[in-house]
Amino acid sequence: MPIYRAHVLVCNGTGCASNHAGAVTGKIKSELERQHLADEVLIVPTGCHGMCEMGPVVVVYPEGTFYCRVTEEDVPKLVEEHLLKGRPLESLMYKGKETVAVPHYRDIPFYGKQNRIALQNCGYINPENIEEYISRDGYVGLARALGGMTPQQVIDEVKKSGLRGRGGGGFPTGTKWSFCASSPGPEKYVICNADEGDPGAFMDRSILEGDPHAVIEGMTIGAYAMGANEGYVYCRAEYPLAIIRLRQAIEKAEEYGLLGENIFNSGFGFNLHIKEGAGAFVCGEETALMASIEGQRGMPRPRPPFPAVSGLWAKPSNINNVETWANVPQILSRGGDWYAAMGTEKSRGTKVFALTGKVRHTGLVEVPMGIRLREIIYDIGGGILNDKEFKAVQIGGPSGGCLTQEHLDTPITYESLPPLGAIMGSGGLVVMDEENCMVDIARFFLEFTQRESCGKCTPCREGTKQMLLLLEKICSGKGEMKDIDLLEELGNMVKNMSLCGLGQTAPNPVLTTLRYFRHEYEAHIREQRCPAGACQALLSFTIKQDACKKCGLCAKNCPVHCIPGSRTEGYVIDAEKCIKCGTCFTKCPFNAVLKG
Amino acid sequence: MNLSAEEMRKKVLEILAPWRDRRGGLIPVLQALQGLMGYVAEPAVRIVSEELKIPMSEIYGVATFYAQFHLTPRGRHVIRVCRGTACHVRGSLKILDAVKEQTGCAENATTEDLQFSLEPVACLGACGLAPVMLVDDQTFGRLTPDGVSAILAQFV
Incomplete structure (x- = not known):
């Protein structure tokens, strides 16, 4: 095996790839050749580092120097300075608020509070190279399980770890496995739910793209524990790269005898298949997902019977999501006690959150359970974008709720969120500032859930539709006070009476915004005003005459010519004709157009 | 893609081949059809219906349930x-x-x-x-x- 004096890790996740990481990789390769360094320096295409905002990310080892927003033009200098002359290039390093370059990966505040378990290999290894996974103790957990543990001992180890379903439900994983294991019959299935449909969550995509073997190993361990010999990964079609990486990884694992017949000569065999989703959010619900694998419309069915008794093709089945499976190999290799030592008493271990929205550093963060929102948003995320005022954070996607300033110091666990009206969900955290209207956000989520409702049960199909109509009415300034009560009543009805998780959680964004931001709803109704200035129908634009320099840019750019006036007399917006597009507001160089 | 009826039949039969004696083939078959023609074209679906013995109504139900499938041609x-x-x-x-x-x-x-x-x-x-x-x-x-x-x- 050739030895290299330096490794250049280039992120090839979807985020960085769309920022031309491919071209950067090509340029590094040609520059290394030009400088005669190709034999000394190895380029490693990796999965996601989580800090997508700063992509493309390039990390140079052994120093661990973190370079961000690297362009093709930067490469010659980077190669010459760092790799030829050994002088790390300060101009490309991460700079925090203080604009001081931070040379090392581990010193960047974004990574400081993180504890990467499920993401341990993401951004660190080449996901297309199985040996890199093995060198990071990959397949050790599987070897332990098959090399002397009984299926029951494996389940006990997972129970001991306290791992709970990371897809949102939070059901104890070991217990779920034991249900499936105790169901009789030779034909059973293990399934990986990779239908990550929550807008604003992308941890599963990153794990599949950056560390596919962790999922394969986790599923193989689970299959052994439950006595299944067939497995499916149900992945959404919107993640083409994840599917490619997973397919390659399965082939490699089979080639190495880590998947297929008689693994590790234990007599245990496991075959894994990929099923591509076809674009339906409801397929993230386990019974709907199984219907979709069977080739039917993805509609949920009532439980019981639970999948552990009668699941895929009416056989005992177990579904866990990507992040849950990715935690399993390390629980087996490092022990359940090790995992249980992290987090809180009832919520053990770590959780990956997708931090997005109006925060300075967006990306994936993995933190111990029980961490406070404030630490995630301010210490890791670097605070609110453009130093605006924090208003709310939507946790758990369209099934979750909005939390406010007063919840910033609440520890995040499976237990702490439901009393506040939110859920952990898949771990989406969308941060909102003073310019985001909470009524509009509620309307946005309802629009989504209403569209994705499969239509099988009436409360969800009709209820979400009526709720959406009420929210649209309020956003357009035609709301009445009684609509608020109606919304609340409908929301509770849909929540209590829907068949599956989609409907049961769909009202959460509405009910939480009603609970914490009722004054915004009232402002829309009573004053015909959107306090955040987001609801277009309620906006009005005026020109502040003493700030106006009479340049005429607003009038020139107005698409409906509703700003009469002249360079000498000044300009006035004709509110009757105005279509509230906001062009004048963005074009005015003197901030003389007021929005409100 | 413009295919003659004969070519299309041949391609569709190729797509179907692995699913004749296996369960759960409808969605992968529709995905492959769409990959071939850019949309799920009715003549191709008729062949699928006859060969896999799945009623047209059921295929229509599945094809319209999922956002990914399109029944009319799409842009370049x-x-x-x-x-x-x-x-x-x-x-x-x-x-x-x-x-x-x-x-x-x-x-x-x-x-x-x-x-x-x-x-x-x-x-x-x-x-x-x-x-x-x-x-x-x-x-x-x-x-x-x-x-x-x-x-x-x-x-x-």
Whole structure:
């Protein structure tokens, strides 16, 4: 095996790839050749580092120097300075608020509070190279399980770890496995739910793209524990790269005898298949997902019977999501006690959150359970974008709720969120500032859930539709006070009476915004005003005459010519004709157009 | 893709072959058909129905349930504007409007010259780059309404 004096890790996740990481990789390769360094320096295409905002990310080892927003033009200098002359290039390093370059990966505040378990290999290894996974103790957990543990001992180890379903439900994983294991019959299935449909969550995509073997190993361990010999990964079609990486990884694992017949000569065999989703959010619900694998419309069915008794093709089945499976190999290799030592008493271990929205550093963060929102948003995320005022954070996607300033110091666990009206969900955290209207956000989520409702049960199909109509009415300034009560009543009805998780959680964004931001709803109704200035129908634009320099840019750019006036007399917006597009507001160089 | 009836039949039978004695083939078959022709064309579906013994009504039910399947031809370039939460709070509605204005294409429709199809999608999972759109399989992030025309110009 050739030895290299330096490794250049280039992120090839979807985020960085769309920022031309491919071209950067090509340029590094040609520059290394030009400088005669190709034999000394190895380029490693990796999965996601989580800090997508700063992509493309390039990390140079052994120093661990973190370079961000690297362009093709930067490469010659980077190669010459760092790799030829050994002088790390300060101009490309991460700079925090203080604009001081931070040379090392581990010193960047974004990574400081993180504890990467499920993401341990993401951004660190080449996901297309199985040996890199093995060198990071990959397949050790599987070897332990098959090399002397009984299926029951494996389940006990997972129970001991306290791992709970990371897809949102939070059901104890070991217990779920034991249900499936105790169901009789030779034909059973293990399934990986990779239908990550929550807008604003992308941890599963990153794990599949950056560390596919962790999922394969986790599923193989689970299959052994439950006595299944067939497995499916149900992945959404919107993640083409994840599917490619997973397919390659399965082939490699089979080639190495880590998947297929008689693994590790234990007599245990496991075959894994990929099923591509076809674009339906409801397929993230386990019974709907199984219907979709069977080739039917993805509609949920009532439980019981639970999948552990009668699941895929009416056989005992177990579904866990990507992040849950990715935690399993390390629980087996490092022990359940090790995992249980992290987090809180009832919520053990770590959780990956997708931090997005109006925060300075967006990306994936993995933190111990029980961490406070404030630490995630301010210490890791670097605070609110453009130093605006924090208003709310939507946790758990369209099934979750909005939390406010007063919840910033609440520890995040499976237990702490439901009393506040939110859920952990898949771990989406969308941060909102003073310019985001909470009524509009509620309307946005309802629009989504209403569209994705499969239509099988009436409360969800009709209820979400009526709720959406009420929210649209309020956003357009035609709301009445009684609509608020109606919304609340409908929301509770849909929540209590829907068949599956989609409907049961769909009202959460509405009910939480009603609970914490009722004054915004009232402002829309009573004053015909959107306090955040987001609801277009309620906006009005005026020109502040003493700030106006009479340049005429607003009038020139107005698409409906509703700003009469002249360079000498000044300009006035004709509110009757105005279509509230906001062009004048963005074009005015003197901030003389007021929005409100 | 324009195929003669005979060629199409041959291709469809090839796609069906692995699923004749296996369960759960309908969705992968429809995906492969769409990959072949760009949309799920009725003549091809009739062959599937006859060969796999699945009623047309059931296939229609499945094909219309999933957002991925299209029963009419689509544009040469498919624009998917992300309408996920992270993109929404960073102004994706304005991006969508800009795309509509530039292409003259309505949501979930195709331009008459078959150049563009426009589909708002729930989430592309590239939230770190919000707002985001996908043209064919190329991702464009950190978009501004003004920047849209330069991107679309590459696809005309």
